[in-house]
Amino acid sequence: MLTAPWAGFYFFSNFPSATPSLTRRPADLPTRRLADSLTRCILASVHPVLFRIGSLLIPSYGALAALGVLLGLSLVLHTARTAGVHPGQVWNLCVISLFAAVVGERLLLVVMNWGVLQRHPSWLMVLAMVHHPLLAGAGVVAGGGCALWYARRCKLPLRRTADALAAPLALGLAFEQLGALLAGSGYGIEAGPAVHWAVTYTSPLAALWSGAPLGVPLHPVQAYAAFAFFALAPLLLFSPPQLRRPGDLAGIALMGMGAAIFITETWRDPEGRGWVLHGAMDGPQIASLVMVLMAALMLIERKGSTEGKQKTVPAGEVRSSP
Numbered sequence: 001m002l003t004a005p006w007a008g009f010y011f012f013s014n015f016p017s018a019t020p021s022l023t024r025r026p027a028d029l030p031t032r033r034l035a036d037s038l039t040r041c042i043l044a045s046v047h048p049v050l051f052r053i054g055s056l057l058i059p060s061y062g063a064l065a066a067l068g069v070l071l072g073l074s075l076v077l078h079t080a081r082t083a084g085v086h087p088g089q090v091w092n093l094c095v096i097s098l099f100a101a102v103v104g105e106r107l108l109l110v111v112m113n114w115g116v117l118q119r120h121p122s123w124l125m126v127l128a129m130v131h132h133p134l135l136a137g138a139g140v141v142a143g144g145g146c147a148l149w150y151a152r153r154c155k156l157p158l159r160r161t162a163d164a165l166a167a168p169l170a171l172g173l174a175f176e177q178l179g180a181l182l183a184g185s186g187y188g189i190e191a192g193p194a195v196h197w198a199v200t201y202t203s204p205l206a207a208l209w210s211g212a213p214l215g216v217p218l219h220p221v222q223a224y225a226a227f228a229f230f231a232l233a234p235l236l237l238f239s240p241p242q243l244r245r246p247g248d249l250a251g252i253a254l255m256g257m258g259a260a261i262f263i264t265e266t267w268r269d270p271e272g273r274g275w276v277l278h279g280a281m282d283g284p285q286i287a288s289l290v291m292v293l294m295a296a297l298m299l300i301e302r303k304g305s306t307e308g309k310q311k312t313v314p315a316g317e318v319r320s321s322p
Helices: 006-014 030-043 060-083 087-112 114-119 121-129 133-153 158-183 204-210 221-237 248-267 283-311
Strands: 022-024 049-053 056-059 199-201
Touching: 049 060, 056 060, 060 087, 060 158, 087 114, 087 133, 087 158, 133 158, 158 204, 158 221, 158 248, 221 248, 248 283
Parallel strands: none
Antiparallel strands: 022 199, 049 056
């Protein structure tokens, strides 16, 4: 359900002592105690709120997503030079597309909750706290459309520009998923007793902002996705230039991200994600299949065009016999 439980936003005065926290399922077997200790060290400080200044809350999701954006923008200056495109123009493309994505997400949320906002206009200020899969989809469409428009307007080479964006995008998505883990956004399915690294959200803010169930051990699927994106980013960044052609990095990135999304959706709760084929797959999995098919077409097309160029003999040139 997209409409947020708006009545719960009175937490500023009613939840002064409810410090957000995330607990773990204790390990049942002695052989898993080491892994359980490592999990405790990593997840002990996981909170939907990074810190608060009086009644002002700084959400962990927003902070980590912003960190990912800053790191991605810093990295894109390097990857743009490597790809042979203008760094300043690629920087502008990123800023414009990010702005469009945020505006698209918030506009969709306003439209879906217009009746409630008419009765409570002050709740418009807290829209940034609400997360939903439909919002992410709207952001992707708005941001991607603006990126394509700006690239064509500035006559940027699309393949090289996409190559420049591949590694920064993977890095930014990794931090975004870590923020989602802290906030409870895009939470996982219920974990069984064997999943000793399962997480249990206990903060009312996790349920309020993201709809995460409280007191239920869940798969930390956001961490699974973040790990996949963190592994993909250096692969794209340090790929030898002599072994790739324009568009190859973008194709590999699409294929890797699509595979990561398709696999991790297996452990993600289906609430609000849409079911297709009688529940066999959800909306993000369909999108991930499209990404993989697009990547395959890009890489096959590049291979075919390269082989065609190698077989072409200029007019008047005589092949030398071996």
